[in-house]
Amino acid sequence: MNMAVERGIKPTQQWHRIRMVENPLIRHSLALLVLLYILWSMISINIDWSRFLLGLPRAVNIVARMLPPDFSRWELLIRGMLESVQMALAASFFGMILAIPIGICASGNIVPKPIYLMARAFIILSRTFHEIIVAIFFVKIFGFGPISGVLTLTVSSTCFISKMLAEDIENMPSGQIEAIRATGADFFKLLTYCISPQAMPRYLGVSIYRLDANIRHSTVIGIVGAGGIGQVLAASFSRYDYDFSLAILLAIIFLVFLGEFFSNWVRGRLR
Numbered sequence: 001m002n003m004a005v006e007r008g009i010k011p012t013q014q015w016h017r018i019r020m021v022e023n024p025l026i027r028h029s030l031a032l033l034v035l036l037y038i039l040w041s042m043i044s045i046n047i048d049w050s051r052f053l054l055g056l057p058r059a060v061n062i063v064a065r066m067l068p069p070d071f072s073r074w075e076l077l078i079r080g081m082l083e084s085v086q087m088a089l090a091a092s093f094f095g096m097i098l099a100i101p102i103g104i105c106a107s108g109n110i111v112p113k114p115i116y117l118m119a120r121a122f123i124i125l126s127r128t129f130h131e132i133i134v135a136i137f138f139v140k141i142f143g144f145g146p147i148s149g150v151l152t153l154t155v156s157s158t159c160f161i162s163k164m165l166a167e168d169i170e171n172m173p174s175g176q177i178e179a180i181r182a183t184g185a186d187f188f189k190l191l192t193y194c195i196s197p198q199a200m201p202r203y204l205g206v207s208i209y210r211l212d213a214n215i216r217h218s219t220v221i222g223i224v225g226a227g228g229i230g231q232v233l234a235a236s237f238s239r240y241d242y243d244f245s246l247a248i249l250l251a252i253i254f255l256v257f258l259g260e261f262f263s264n265w266v267r268g269r270l271r
Contacts, residue, residue: 062242069250070243077251080222080229084255087149087228088214094150095157096207102158103165109177110169110190123166126159135221146227153214153221160213164206168199212263219252229255 071077105111105119129137131152138148172195180194222230229252236245 065240065242066246068243069247070241071247073244073247076232077229077247080232080248081251081255083146084218084222084228084230085215087146087153087218088211088259090150091153091157091214091218092207092211094154095161095210098154098158099161099165099207100203103162103169104191104195106162106166107169109172109174110187110195119162119166123159123163126155127163131156131217131221132224135224135226139225144225144227144231149218149221149226149228152226153217156217157210157214160210161203161206165199165203168202169195172198208263208266212259215259216256219255 102119102122105115106123108116111119134155135148135152138151142148142151176194176198177190180190185193218228219230219233222228222232223234225231225234229248233245233248233252236242236248
């Protein structure tokens with residue numbers, strides 16, 4: 001190749017894009033099928049375009065009634081924001097603690113198969129349902145209020161952090177684990193001297209990310225009665241207090257930005 005370049009001869013090798021389906025006929029046929037399915041889906045769901053057009057003036061009316069935002073009930077606003085932050089902090093704390101044993105048990109390279117299957121089944125089952133569905137379930141059991149929100153966010157935090165922790169442990173080089181085991185170390189020494197030093201930075205980073213996510217989710221689950229600023233927002237919309245609703249939305253945006261800034265700062269310090 002080098003001699004050909006020196007003589008001014010262009011190499012015959014050319015770069016080709018790696019495609020998921022190399023056969024162009026099959027690839028274009030699949031793309032056409034996907035496009036046809038999308039068109040069929042849009043037609044089959046029976047969108048009422050006349051109703052959509054009637055809703056546009058209503059949307060303009062709602063936006064007009066939102067302006068200017070009403071911050072006169074700032075005490076209720078701050079109380080709802082603090083409740084959302086408290087829910088997110090409590091759920092993140094309990095989720096971080098519960099995720100450690102579940103994440104370890106869900107690591108197939110360090111635990112027996114039956115324990116691994118049970119832990120993975122719990123993670124899969126808890127990740128199946130959206131936070132809104134879980135929040136509705138807890139609201140039906142414990143009633144309206146932040147306790148339902150804390151339990152909802154704890155479940156979602158536990159399954160998320162434990163899944164990330166388990167995958168991080170399973171991706172560790174097997175040679176290091178075998179070397180620690182070869183010294184005669186028991187399971188707890190394996191966790192202390194091999195698993196913990198490698199998994200801790202990733203675990204802390206994921207936990208901080210989950211705290212940021214919990215702040216955002218705490219504003220959503222309140223709509224179904226699970227406490228926080230979302231519950232105040234739902235009440236304002238039901239009373240047609242759209243100017244106060246805009247004030248709440250602006251407060252939620254500020255809260256999410258603040259949580260994002262804090263999350264980035266902590267992750268930067270962990271690096």
